[in-house]
Amino acid sequence: MSASAALLALALVAPRPVALWHSYRSEEAQALQSLADRFNASQDRYRLELLSIPFDAMSAKISAAIPRGHGPDLFVFAHERVGSWAPSGLLAPVAVDAARFLPGTAEAFRWEGRQLGAPLAFKTLALFFNRRLVASAPKTTDELLALGGRFADPAQGRFLLAYQSGDFYYHAAWLFGFGGSLFAPEEGGSGPRRDEAEGRAGSEGRLELDTPGAEASLAFVAKLQAEGFVPQEATSALVTELFSQGKAPFAINGPWFVGELPKDLDYGVAPLPVVSATGRPARPFLTVEGLYLSAHALEPEGAREALAFLVSDDSALLRAKVARQLVANRAAYDDPSVAKDPVLQAFRAAAALAIPMDASPRMQLVWEPGQSALRAALRGESPKVALAGADRQLRALQRPPPPRAAPWATLALVLCLAGAGLFFARRRPGTAEGGSRTAYAFVLPAALATVALVLLPILFSLGLAFFHHRADGGYDFVGLGNFADILASRGYAIIEPPSFYFTLAVTLLWTGANLVLHVGLGVALALLLHAPWLRLRGLFRVLLVVPWAVPNYLTALIWKGMFHRQYGAINGILRRLGFPAVSWFSHFATSFGADVATNVWLGFPFMMVVTLGALSTIPQELHDAATLDGATAWQRFRHVTWPLLRPALLPAVILGSVWTFNMFNIVWLVSGGEPGGTTDILISEAYRWAFARQAQYGYAAAYAAIIFVLLAAYSVGAQKLLARRESA
Amino acid sequence: MAEVELKGIRKELGGNAILRGIDLAVADGELLVLVGPSGCGKTTLLRLVAGLEELSGGEIWIGGRRVDALPPAERDVAMVxxxxxxxxxxxxxxxxxxxLTLKKLPRVEIDRRVEETAALLELGALLDRRPRQLSGGQRQRVAMGRAIVRRPQVFLFDEPLSNLDAALRHQVRLELGKLHRQLGSTMIYVTHDQVEAMTLADRMALLRAGELMQAGPPLELYEQPRNRFVGGFLGAPPMSFLAATARVDGAGGGRCRAEGRGFSLELPGSFELHDGREIWLGVRPEDLALAPVAPEGRLLRGSVDAVEILGWEAHVELRVGDGTVTARAEAARLGALRPGAPLSLEVRTEGLRIFERSAEGGGAEPALAAAGKGARAHVG
Incomplete structure (x- = not known):
């Protein structure tokens, strides 16, 4: 009795846990931890417990865990997902005094009239300048460009401005500066574009990229590149390198750039310049990081208390001081130590001009078309045409989902097919009929593992192919609608990149080209290694197997670097030999060739090893006999070696073709589908539908199902061919 | 058809001498058997003739044409x-x-030759089968057919019977001999089996460690081994050797004796031996007979080491002093002879061969003197 009473008392007295998930690292994580410690010390009812989740996993974990009651009470994430999470009922409203925060930061978390998060910090872009090279930042683009002649010399690897010009996130600043927009007013709607009027890209209106402003912005960056003012195909690492080494006096980048620069670099930060052509400032996106309260929180009261504490001005000041975070609280910037931090102040000024990123799920659709229009313009296509293409792509991506279907017809069809399958399976004479129980018992563990690890995921993804994933997270049954859309190429022309048939043709070309080269190179090298006169055979053998042993994504990234327009080794060699540099990812043929070259490098060792094995089973006496029969080296290969290699190579070729057909890593990492999605293969297309285009899981699953059927049919056919050959 | 001439053939491989100067001629239509223990270089010699290996020195002539610089296809040889x-x-x-297809012969001609050869080898019914559907003997015949159909100047056989079982080997050996007589072609045949060598060869060449020990008709090698190695290689069971010392009684024209530990044998004929010369006494099994009583000087006494009964015949190993001799005897006459039992053998001393005995001989000490021809008429 007394024991349980004591326990009860303890339960009442002990602080109750409030779980907070975040993805902060280093100083930001330290700042948050010390705030949590302070909060826990300041009261004894709640205990704030932090859990660090990798950034890449956060969004998926939140979407999955909260509805099932396993989620945190509070979590930190950017505001862009409000529009996805709010309709799914994941978020609970919080009380925020918007006046305490920088303009737009608190508002970023408003969705359909409710405040669904409190701002912690923001991220946007600003102009970094190297004080050793220039005294101050230019105020306008004309001023900036006027310095071009002084600093830019691409042949020497020197540029005026380093930034990721091929990334639509960075380009958006110019787009808005030139008066472009992402959303057009609805037909019949009146008034100015929302994003201009309210300083944010609102969710109303339909997505439209083809505007005069966008066209002017594309022409502008195309000119920047053509003049050699900005590096081509710049990656973030290249931007850091150019700016740190003084090879570019200016860089456009975000607050994270500060941490990447050498401590002794003397640089300043300023808002982006005004676009001289329009007189408007270049306006980058504003992303606000905030605290969300879970709608399924176990300790909502404690969570609200902790939230209020963490977004308070005092806490913000600590975050700004310890982590140099760009906090959203106005008051923090008045503190003497923050006031004299030029970087923080510059970003604060930049934030005033920035356009909060649209938080609706549709925003996710903008990136792919925006990016492809940008890349097209940078490789010299007309901006007008590129934008028209982007809008066509946008419309295709926004095609209405297939109509909801009654499950019965589809279910009946599936049952019929399954029944027919079983019927035919039964008619085949079973070899294991009446097999012993012991035998089945031995197989059982492996069978269970196969069911759990292979069969269930396959069935799940097959099932998913019959659904449409709504923006709010729900699923609609659409029967064979997804398949019909894919096979009818609904929403886009059959001969254009996103069409199933175009992609299928590219995939077949990809597989065929790779296999021919894999087998050709593999067999040739194996013959060479097998040659009796070769010295250091063991060494070569090991060296040639190395490409196979290196993880393929590493190889892909290395090759991607080698194909770089300005800094790649391959163009370097071409230039040495007096050839013009090739813009590898600007044309289908060269881009496809780059993918193939990378994959051939990866794939030939397998065929080589298989061939070497097969060669060692061919007796030397057969070659001797053929030699005496008067066969030349080529005739010996053609009539003796090759026919005897074939049986060993055929299974390898079948296996290799299936691997190549689905070789996602190479296509994704080397060409990334460039130019304009033409080098995408079916599997990377499926990936795009699932993860880059509004989470159309059903559509992606239908793609996967079609790939599965194609490959299954292919391997069954190939097996039959093999069996026939063997019995012959 | 053509004769083959090998002049000073040398072959080195990685610093090792495989062949150390072989001179050998094969007459037109002759079947020469190259024989010798494993690693003696006989297969290498064959492959050199075929052109599958490169010479380190020497010349190869086929049909009056020097071929050692020609590629295999132009030497007009076929190999089994x-x-x-x-x-x-x-x-x-x-x-x-x-x-024939590679030579671009007309289809009709190819078909005719293949059918003809198939008929010769009784392969007609098997023409559309694949090798793995054939028995070992059939495969062997196909391999010969493939050589015959090309009508080469010289046939080369590399141990063609070694993959056959004993019964089949005997049969194919007979067929091969018949085939050689039918075709009348020049053939070089490599084997390590002395029965094949003895039965097939017109002439035999015995190799040892890359050197030619002796070449000649099989019987000549058997009866007049030029050295101890040749003597010991041919014959089954092989010649036994006893270490002995020559004893010459009296001066000039006296009788020779060979004395060793535990024996003293009279030597026939006039050996050019001086007293005290160290010799090897070579005794063939067929020159030993079970004989409880025999004249002194023809008698070997010792104890039985082992008895192998092969059916009608038996081989008896007899320990004499510190050496051993093998005798061949009728199994029925042996009774219950056990190892360790004492036994006496009568030596047909006319069959004895005498070789030099010296430290540097290395097993191939030269024969000292040959017994008169015709003394062994019973052999064959």
Missing amino acids: FQSYALYPHMTVRENMAFG
Whole structure:
């Protein structure tokens, strides 16, 4: 009795846990931890417990865990997902005094009239300048460009401005500066574009990229590149390198750039310049990081208390001081130590001009078309045409989902097919009929593992192919609608990149080209290694197997670097030999060739090893006999070696073709589908539908199902061919 | 048809001498058997003639034409391999026709020759089968057919019977001999089996460690071994050797004796031996007979080491002093002879061969003197 009473008392007295998930690292994580410690010390009812989740996993974990009651009470994430999470009922409203925060930061978390998060910090872009090279930042683009002649010399690897010009996130600043927009007013709607009027890209209106402003912005960056003012195909690492080494006096980048620069670099930060052509400032996106309260929180009261504490001005000041975070609280910037931090102040000024990123799920659709229009313009296509293409792509991506279907017809069809399958399976004479129980018992563990690890995921993804994933997270049954859309190429022309048939043709070309080269190179090298006169055979053998042993994504990234327009080794060699540099990812043929070259490098060792094995089973006496029969080296290969290699190579070729057909890593990492999605293969297309285009899981699953059927049919056919050959 | 001449053939491989200067001639239509223990270089010599290996020195002439610089296809030789080396993915017909097809002979001519050869080798019913559907003997015949169909100047055989079982080997050996008589072609035949060598050869060449020990008709090698190695190589069971010292009684024209530990044998004829010369006494099994009583000087006494009964005949190993001799005897006459039992053998001393005995001989000490011809008429 007394024991349980004591326990009860303890339960009442002990602080109750409030779980907070975040993805902060280093100083930001330290700042948050010390705030949590302070909060826990300041009261004894709640205990704030932090859990660090990798950034890449956060969004998926939140979407999955909260509805099932396993989620945190509070979590930190950017505001862009409000529009996805709010309709799914994941978020609970919080009380925020918007006046305490920088303009737009608190508002970023408003969705359909409710405040669904409190701002912690923001991220946007600003102009970094190297004080050793220039005294101050230019105020306008004309001023900036006027310095071009002084600093830019691409042949020497020197540029005026380093930034990721091929990334639509960075380009958006110019787009808005030139008066472009992402959303057009609805037909019949009146008034100015929302994003201009309210300083944010609102969710109303339909997505439209083809505007005069966008066209002017594309022409502008195309000119920047053509003049050699900005590096081509710049990656973030290249931007850091150019700016740190003084090879570019200016860089456009975000607050994270500060941490990447050498401590002794003397640089300043300023808002982006005004676009001289329009007189408007270049306006980058504003992303606000905030605290969300879970709608399924176990300790909502404690969570609200902790939230209020963490977004308070005092806490913000600590975050700004310890982590140099760009906090959203106005008051923090008045503190003497923050006031004299030029970087923080510059970003604060930049934030005033920035356009909060649209938080609706549709925003996710903008990136792919925006990016492809940008890349097209940078490789010299007309901006007008590129934008028209982007809008066509946008419309295709926004095609209405297939109509909801009654499950019965589809279910009946599936049952019929399954029944027919079983019927035919039964008619085949079973070899294991009446097999012993012991035998089945031995197989059982492996069978269970196969069911759990292979069969269930396959069935799940097959099932998913019959659904449409709504923006709010729900699923609609659409029967064979997804398949019909894919096979009818609904929403886009059959001969254009996103069409199933175009992609299928590219995939077949990809597989065929790779296999021919894999087998050709593999067999040739194996013959060479097998040659009796070769010295250091063991060494070569090991060296040639190395490409196979290196993880393929590493190889892909290395090759991607080698194909770089300005800094790649391959163009370097071409230039040495007096050839013009090739813009590898600007044309289908060269881009496809780059993918193939990378994959051939990866794939030939397998065929080589298989061939070497097969060669060692061919007796030397057969070659001797053929030699005496008067066969030349080529005739010996053609009539003796090759026919005897074939049986060993055929299974390898079948296996290799299936691997190549689905070789996602190479296509994704080397060409990334460039130019304009033409080098995408079916599997990377499926990936795009699932993860880059509004989470159309059903559509992606239908793609996967079609790939599965194609490959299954292919391997069954190939097996039959093999069996026939063997019995012959 | 053509004669083959090998002049000073040398072959080195990685610093090792495989062949150390072989001079050998094969007459037109002759079947020469190259014989010797494993590693003696006989297969290498054959492959050199075929052109599958490069010479380190010497010359090869075929039909009056120097061929050692020519590629194998132009030497006009055909080879039958130990493993037959049939192309597994081709039918018997295709296997046989392959060389002719490469020579771009007319289809009709190829078909005619293949059918003809198939008939000769009784392969007619098998022409459309693949090698793995054939028995070992059939494969062997296909391999020969593939050589015959090309009508080469010289046939080369590399241990063609070694993959056959004993019964089949005997049969194929007879067929091969018949075939040679039918075709009348020059053939060089490599084997390590002395029975094959003895039965097939017109002439035999015995190799040891890359050197030619002796070449000649089989019987000549058997009866007049030029050295101890030749003597010991031929014959089954082989010649036994006893270490002995020559004793010459009296001066000039006296009788010779060979004395060793535990024996003293009279030597026939006039050996040019001086007293005290160290010799090896070579005794063939057929020159030993079970004989409880025999004249002194023809008698070997010792104890039985082992008895092998092969059916009608038996081999008896007798320990004499610190040496051993093998005798051949009728099994029925041996009774219950056990190892360790004392035994006496009568030596037909006319069959004895005498070789030098010296430290540097290395097993191939030269014969000192040959007994008169015709003394061994019973052999054969």
